[in-house]
Amino acid sequence: MGWFADDAGSRYDESTGPYFEPATIEATVDFLESFAAGGALELAIGTGRIAVPLAARGIRVAGIDYSAPMVAQLRRKSSDIAVEVGDYSTTKVDGEFSLVYLVFNGINNLTTQEAQIAAFANAAAHLAPGGCFVIEVGVRPDRAWTVFDLSDTHIGIDEYDAETQRLVSHHLSPVGDDLWKLASGEFRAVSPPELDLMARLAGLELRERWADWNRTPFTAESTKHVSVWQKP
Ligand SMILES: C[S@@+](CC[C@H](N)C(=O)[O-])C[C@H]1O[C@@H](n2cnc3c(N)ncnc32)[C@H](O)[C@@H]1O
Structure with missing residues (x-):
């Protein structure tokens, strides 16, 4: 949890990059809204980057996150979103939803296969019949080292x-003259077929898989996917 503790909430909302672009957030919320008529539950809701604009469209939104500082930041922005503080693979919230979602590589935060399987079971337990679990996550890296960002203000490897x-x-960030700070976070990468199997174990069926929120077809060249599994 160290990664998202302390002043993480306020620092997170000052982030820049593709996930924080208004157009990305709008495309994400547009996609999710189409599944959310019966309410939406966000696993790892964080500071509400997606949940707050989704709730602003009149959707009932709830969330789970284990970082109190991230949730405190969300509460400064909205009092309409019910949030439970806890591990999203096991924590329950009241009610049923037509949508449970986990974006921004959130499934990778669980560092064992067992925990990722538990997350699918927990998502399924909160879905009404016909409801959908939506995940946005990168495909597994195809090499040992990948430089994913290289700028004057951030190096990501x-x-x-x-x-x-x-x-x-x-993540390397400059902190002063010729000084850079290194922060590292541990994750578990997972492939689409493994996720499909976890969904099956939870009683869910693959309904759609896209390369992004704009429904670009997913291919072998795609670097991430947005997948939708449905509860029969
Ligand atoms: C990169 S942030 C994303 C927040 C939000 N979903 C978004 O898209 O902006 C990741 C969030 O996952 C939360 N998180 C990571 N592992 C978790 C777990 N096992 N249970 C609950 N929350 C978790 C962190 O506290 C953090 O708020």
Whole structure:
């Protein structure tokens, strides 16, 4: 949890990059809204980057997150969103939803296969019949080291072990003259077929898979996917 503790909430909302672009957020919310007539539950809701604009469209939104500082930041922006503080793979919230969603590589935060399986079971337990679980996540890296960002203000490098699926993201940020700070976070990468199997174990069926929120077809060249599994 160290990654999202302390002043994480306020620092997170000052982030820049593709996930924080208004057009990205709008496309994400447009997609999710189409599944959310019966209410939406966000796993790892964070500061409400997506939940707050989704709720602003009149959708009932609830969330789970284990970082109190991230949730505190969300509460400063909205009092309409019910949030439980806890691990999203096991924590329950009241009610049923037509949509449960987990965006921005959130499934990778669970670093064991068991925990990822539990997350699918927990999502399914909150879905009404016909409801959908939507995940946005990158495909597994195809090499041991990937530089995913290189600028004057941030260097991002992923370290990946294909045997264990352990993924460590290293972030270097300047903190002063010629000084850079390194922060690293540990994740578990997971492929689309493995996710499909986790969904099956939870009683869900694959309904759609796209390369992005604009419904670009998913291909072997896609670097991420937006997948939708449905509860019969
Ligand atoms: C990158 S932020 C994303 C927040 C939000 N979903 C968004 O898209 O902006 C990741 C969030 O996942 C939360 N998180 C990570 N692992 C978690 C877990 N096992 N249970 C609950 N929350 C978790 C962190 O506290 C953090 O708020």
